[in-house]
Amino acid sequence: MLRLVEGPAVADVLDPYRGVDRIRPSGGAWVLANMVGGLDGTAAIGGRVGALTGGADAELFRRLRAVADVVLVGAATVRAEGYGPVRLPEDLRAERRAAGRPDVPPVAVVSASLRLDWSSSLFTDAERPTMVVTTPEAAAGPTGPEARRHAEVPEVDPPAGGGGVAVPDLLAALADRGHRVVLCEGGPALLGELVAAGRLDELCLTVAPLVGGDPLPVVRTPPGAPLRGFALRHVALDDGALFLRYEAVPDAR
Ligand SMILES: NC(=O)c1ccc[n+]([C@@H]2O[C@H](COP(=O)([O-])OP(=O)(O)OC[C@H]3O[C@@H](n4cnc5c(N)ncnc54)[C@H](OP(=O)(O)O)[C@@H]3O)[C@@H](O)[C@H]2O)c1
Numbered sequence: 428m429l430r431l432v433e434g435p436a437v438a439d440v441l442d443p444y445r446g447v448d449r450i451r452p453s454g455g456a457w458v459l460a461n462m463v464g465g466l467d468g469t470a471a472i473g474g475r476v477g478a479l480t481g482g483a484d485a486e487l488f489r490r491l492r493a494v495a496d497v498v499l500v501g502a503a504t505v506r507a508e509g510y511g512p513v514r515l516p517e518d519l520r521a522e523r524r525a526a527g528r529p530d531v532p533p534v535a536v537v538s539a540s541l542r543l544d545w546s547s548s549l550f551t552d553a554e555r556p557t558m559v560v561t562t563p564e565a566a567a568g569p570t571g572p573e574a575r576r577h578a579e580v581p582e583v584d585p586p587a588g589g590g591g592v593a594v595p596d597l598l599a600a601l602a603d604r605g606h607r608v609v610l611c612e613g614g615p616a617l618l619g620e621l622v623a624a625g626r627l628d629e630l631c632l633t634v635a636p637l638v639g640g641d642p643l644p645v646v647r648t649p650p651g652a653p654l655r656g657f658a659l660r661h662v663a664l665d666d667g668a669l670f671l672r673y674e675a676v677p678d679a680r
Pocket of ligand 1: 461462463464469470471475476479500501502503504505507508537539541542561562590591592593594612613616617620643645647
């Protein structure tokens with residue numbers, strides 16, 4: 428056991444996350460997730476993340492998007508949080524341009540129902556067209572044409588046993604579009620599917636000093652999913668909140 432002692436202040440919340448080598452050893456898109464949980468692991472308070480975040484965590488949420496080629500999010504989070512498109516400040520846009528990347532990453536929503544607010548800024552005011560990844564069945568259904576009017580709609584088959592889109596094929600569809608670094612912003616159900624599929628490479632988890640939120644864990648793996656191991660790579664502290672960065676241990680991939 429190590430006792431952590433106070434070290435130098437971090438000038439930019441993004442600094443510890445910038446230099447990470449996000450190449451997946453076995454190929455395919457690297458997936459990092461950014462989540463915040465209470466001391467009891469709760470992922471929401473009153474159905475929203477708002478009361479858990481703020482200060483350095485809110486800043487990290489905004490700035491971490493700069494390391495991503497695409498921001499991946501589950502449709503329930505889009506509905507609960509009223510998601511909008513990615514906006515980045517000029518310093519990060521310039522940093523991305525200098526690295527030969529587009530100014531901002533697009534958002535990719537995963538949805539089997541296509542029950543989304545097409546009049547929201549996510550679809551009407553995005554700098555790069557929002558994607559809605561769905562099943563061929565949903566795309567051929569009554570909402571398919573409306574979805575295609577407002578978004579790019581990659582169709583991904585479900586796994587053999589049925590359900591929504593298959594996670595490996597979802598990530599392959601993103602990688603085929605040049606998205607090699609995927610930032611998943613939740614929610615817990617989508618993140619649980621990524622973990623269960625062995626496709627979460629990095630978890631950036633803020634532990635907020637609160638207890639008593641909704642009975643919703645930060646990661647909700649499906650029943651029967653195998654345990655996955657993660658190695659701690661970085662710890663920081665701000666105003667009582669812990670900022671942890673973990674990477675999947677290689678033999679779990
Ligand atoms: N603490 C945090 O950092 C954090 C981060 C994000 C969200 N949250 C909270 O988490 C809650 C929402 O999370 P959640 O776990 O309930 O849901 P979620 O993971 O955000 O979204 C689940 C939905 O995503 C779609 N989906 C997921 N996997 C799919 C697949 N394989 N194929 C097709 N569609 C798929 C489905 O959408 P359809 O229903 O449209 O088919 C499904 O109902 C909210 O309360 C939010 O505030 C917390």
